[in-house]
Amino acid sequence: MSLTILGIESSCDDTAAAVLRGTGGDVAILSNVVSSQTDLHAAFGGVVPEIAARAHAETVDLVVEEAIAAAGVSLRDLDAIAVTAGPGLIGGVLSGVMAAKGLALGLGKPLIGVNHLAGHALTPRLTDGLAFPYLLLLVSGGHCQFLRVEGPEAFVRLGGTIDDAPGEAFDKVARLLGLPQPGGPSVEKAARDGDAARFKLPRPLMDRPGCDLSFSGLKTAVLRVRDGLVETNGGLTEQDRADICASFQATVASVLAEKSRRALALGEVTAFAVAGGVAANQTLRLALETVTDLPFAAPPLALCTDNAAMIAYAGLLAFEGGRVDGMDLVARPRWPL
Ligand code: KG4
Numbered sequence: 322m323s324l325t326i327l328g329i330e331s332s333c334d335d336t337a338a339a340v341l342r343g344t345g346g347d348v349a350i351l352s353n354v355v356s357s358q359t360d361l362h363a364a365f366g367g368v369v370p371e372i373a374a375r376a377h378a379e380t381v382d383l384v385v386e387e388a389i390a391a392a393g394v395s396l397r398d399l400d401a402i403a404v405t406a407g408p409g410l411i412g413g414v415l416s417g418v419m420a421a422k423g424l425a426l427g428l429g430k431p432l433i434g435v436n437h438l439a440g441h442a443l444t445p446r447l448t449d450g451l452a453f454p455y456l457l458l459l460v461s462g463g464h465c466q467f468l469r470v471e472g473p474e475a476f477v478r479l480g481g482t483i484d485d486a487p488g489e490a491f492d493k494v495a496r497l498l499g500l501p502q503p504g505g506p507s508v509e510k511a512a513r514d515g516d517a518a519r520f521k522l523p524r525p526l527m528d529r530p531g532c533d534l535s536f537s538g539l540k541t542a543v544l545r546v547r548d549g550l551v552e553t554n555g556g557l558t559e560q561d562r563a564d565i566c567a568s569f570q571a572t573v574a575s576v577l578a579e580k581s582r583r584a585l586a587l588g589e590v591t592a593f594a595v596a597g598g599v600a601a602n603q604t605l606r607l608a609l610e611t612v613t614d615l616p617f618a619a620p621p622l623a624l625c626t627d628n629a630a631m632i633a634y635a636g637l638l639a640f641e642g643g644r645v646d647g648m649d650l651v652a653r654p655r656w657p658l
C-alpha cells in the first residue's frame with residue numbers, strides 16, 4: 322500500500338522537512354525543504370547549541386508548512402509523521418520531536434521516532450534501490466563508521482573512528498587555514514588548484530588490522546605544516562592553502578578507500594555505498610568507486626548532507642515493519658545504531 326509520510330529533521334544545524342510517497346521499494350520524494358543555519362553560526366566558527374535550538378524552535382513549523390505545500394498534499398493526507406529522535410544536539414532534537422508530537426496528536430496520526438544515522442544509512446536504498454545487505458561507509462561531521470545494513474532496522478557496526486569524524490577534520494583544517502565553515506566544501510574548493518603530492522601527511526592506523534580509523538593525528542599534522550610555513554615564510558600563500566587542502570583531502574580519501582577494501586573483504590554484502598555529509602566530496606567518491614566490482618552508490622549531494630527525506634524514508638520502512646511510537650517518545654542526544 323502506498324504511504325504518504327512527513328519527515329522532520331533538526332538534530333544539528335539544519336531544520337528540514339520532507340514528504341515522501343510510496344512503498345519501501347519504490348518511493349517518490351514529493352518535497353524536500355532544508356533551512357540552513359550556517360549564516361547564524363558563521364561568526365562563531367562552529368555550531369553553537371543554544372543558537373541552533375532557538376532557530377529550530379522558531380523555524381520548524383514554517384519548514385513543515387513549506388514541505389506540505391511544496392508536496393501538493395494536505396496534513397490530512399499524511400499516513401504517519403517521522404521525526405529524528407537522536408542522536409544530536411538535544412535542544413534541536415527536542416524542537417523536532419515536540420513539533421512532530423503536536424502534529425501527530427492534533428491530526429490523530431501515528432508518530433515514528435527515527436535514528437538520524439539510520440536515515441543516512443538507508444539513503445542509498447532510497448536513491449539507488451540497493452538490496453540488503455550492503456556495506457555502508459557513513460562519513461559526516463559527527464560520525465564515521467562502517468555498517469553492514471541488513472534491513473530497515475538491522476545494522477552491524479564493523480568498525481569506525483577511534484577519535485574524530487572526517488567532517489570534523491575537514492572543518493578543523495578549514496579553521497586552521499582561515500577558510501569558511503562548513504569546512505568540507507571550502508577545503509574541497511581550495512583543493513581544486515592544489516598539488517596533492519606536495520605535503521606527505523600521516524595515514525593513521527594503516528598498520529593496524531581491521532577497519533577502524535583515526536583522524537585526530539592528521540589534523541595535528543596539518544597544524545604542523547601550517548606553522549612550519551608561517552615560521553619560514555611569515556605566512557601562507559593561496560597556493561600553500563590549496564596544496565595543504567589537496568594533500569589533506571587526498572590522504573583522507575586514500576585512507577577511507579583502503580579501509581573500505583578491508584571492510585568489503587569481510588564479505589556478506591552485495592553492494593557498497595557511502596553516505597553522510599562528507600560523501601558530498603568528489604575526490605572521495607572517485608576513490609571509493611574503484612575499491613570494488615560490486616555495485617557502488619553515492620546519493621546525490623542534497624541527500625548526502627542532513628535532510629528530512631532520509632528521515633521520512635527510514636520512518637516509512639519502520640512503519641511498514643509495524644513500528645510506531647507513542648507520545649512518550651524521548652529525544653536522545655546519544656543513540657548508537
Ligand atoms: O551529515 P552532515 O550534513 O551532518 C552531520 O554531521 O550529521 O555532515 C556535515 C559534515 C560537515 O563536517 C561538513 O564539513 C562535511 O559534512 N561536508 C564535506 C563536504 N560537504 C559537507 N566534507 C568534505 N567535502 C565536502 N564537499
Ligand code: ZN
Nearest residue numbers: 461598626627
Ligand atoms: Zn547527518
